[in-house]
Amino acid sequence: MFNTKSVDFIWLVLMGLTLLSAAIAESPDQGLVLILVITFTVAYKGRMIVDHFMELKDANRLLRNSMRVYFYVIPGMIVLVYLFPELIARLTTLH
Amino acid sequence: MPDSIAPSPQAVIPAKNHIPGNMAIWVGILSEMTEFALMFIVYFLAKVHNPEFFSEGPLRLNTTAGVLNTLVLLSSSYFVIKAIKSIRIGRIARCQRWLWYAVAMGALYLIIKFYEYHWNSERGLATDTDIFFTVYYYTTFNHLLHVGWGSGAILWAIMGIRMGGITQHNHSGLEAVAVYWHMIDLAWIVIFPLLYVLR
Numbered sequence: 513m514f515n516t517k518s519v520d521f522i523w524l525v526l527m528g529l530t531l532l533s534a535a536i537a538e539s540p541d542q543g544l545v546l547i548l549v550i551t552f553t554v555a556y557k558g559r560m561i562v563d564h565f566m567e568l569k570d571a572n573r574l575l576r577n578s579m580r581v582y583f584y585v586i587p588g589m590i591v592l593v594y595l596f597p598e599l600i601a602r603l604t605t606l607h
Numbered sequence: 608m609p610d611s612i613a614p615s616p617q618a619v620i621p622a623k624n625h626i627p628g629n630m631a632i633w634v635g636i637l638s639e640m641t642e643f644a645l646m647f648i649v650y651f652l653a654k655v656h657n658p659e660f661f662s663e664g665p666l667r668l669n670t671t672a673g674v675l676n677t678l679v680l681l682s683s684s685y686f687v688i689k690a691i692k693s694i695r696i697g698r699i700a701r702c703q704r705w706l707w708y709a710v711a712m713g714a715l716y717l718i719i720k721f722y723e724y725h726w727n728s729e730r731g732l733a734t735d736t737d738i739f740f741t742v743y744y745y746t747t748f749n750h751l752l753h754v755g756w757g758s759g760a761i762l763w764a765i766m767g768i769r770m771g772g773i774t775q776h777n778h779s780g781l782e783a784v785a786v787y788w789h790m791i792d793l794a795w796i797v798i799f800p801l802l803y804v805l806r
Contacts, residue, residue, distance in 0.1 A: 519685060519688050519689065519692070520685075523681065523682070523685040526681045527678055527681055527682075530674060530677045530678055530681065530799075531674070533674075533677075533799070533800060533804050534670065534674040534804075536804055537665065537670050537673075537674075537803055537804040538670070542805070542806055547805070550800050550804055550805060553800070554796060554797060554800055557796045558793055558796055558797075561684060561789055561792060561793055561796070562793070564688070565684050565685070565687070565688045565789050565792075566627060566785075566786050566789045566790075567621065567627055567688075567691075568627065570621075570623050570624070571621070571624065571625055571626065571627055572624055572625065572626045573624065575626065575627075575633055578637060579640075579793075582640060582644070582793075586644070586647060586797055589647070589648075589651055590800075590801075590805065593651045593654060593655060594805075597654070597655040597658060598655075600651070600652075600655045601655040601656050604652055604655070604656070605656075
């Protein structure tokens with residue numbers, strides 16, 4: 513049996529998620545569900561690399577939190593840009 | 608240096624709350640992550656102001672090349688953490704082997720990326736095709752440079768091990784190279800869906 517905390521298992525999961533993203537890339541219509549799947553994939557991959565490959569899970573808390581926050585903020589921005597593109601465009605237009 | 612030498616029974620285990628590598632490399636990593644974050648903000652702003660180009664752009668890219676490079680970088684990160692785990696138990700030759708695999712992945716990434724740029728060029732896709740391709744080339748070329756010098760840093764670590772400067776009990780230099788390399792992988796984990804998947 514695989515140890516699900518082992519880097520070998522995590523590597524295989526990350527490779528599988530990449531292939532899932534590739535399948536979504538070929539999808540003709542990307543609705544909210546697919547956007548959320550992509551967003552989750554980015555957040556999960558980032559978290560796994562930060563915690564287990566960078567080994568920050570038990571390391572310095574400031575570094576761990578700084579890196580973890582990154583993979584909440586960027587996926588969050590992906591969802592916001594999908595949901596409110598016109599509002600963001602209006603707020604960022606220079607007059 | 609051969610692997611046949613029995614590993615030290617005293618495996619090196621990182622202390623709780625330790626800083627992987629050293630503080631200097633983390634200043635570099637956080638600066639680089641900020642630089643990539645600014646590129647992502649530029650992407651988001653360009654996208655909301657030019658949705659038609661960002662809807663069509665990913666369909667004109669070579670998705671296979673993007674997927675292959677993601678798999679290659681994830682594998683390189685895996686090889687690097689395997690190298691770290693090897694050196695901690697005194698498996699020096701095995702550690703070097705994993706690092707050479709990571710360098711090979713870095714080289715493969717660069718080959719795929721140059722093939723992709725050539726593929727684009729043959730289809731008339733360039734930096735000035737439209738705003739999507741301007742963002743695509745700026746972001747991916749910047750990332751490519753990081754892969755180039757990151758691979759050089761791994762080679763430096765291999766040399767350090769061969770010359771005895773990096774050992775089982777003194778390998779913070781290798782850890783610094785490893786976390787920097789993972790940062791390069793992290794940036795690509797965001798770049799890939801933004802440019803190749805999301806429309």
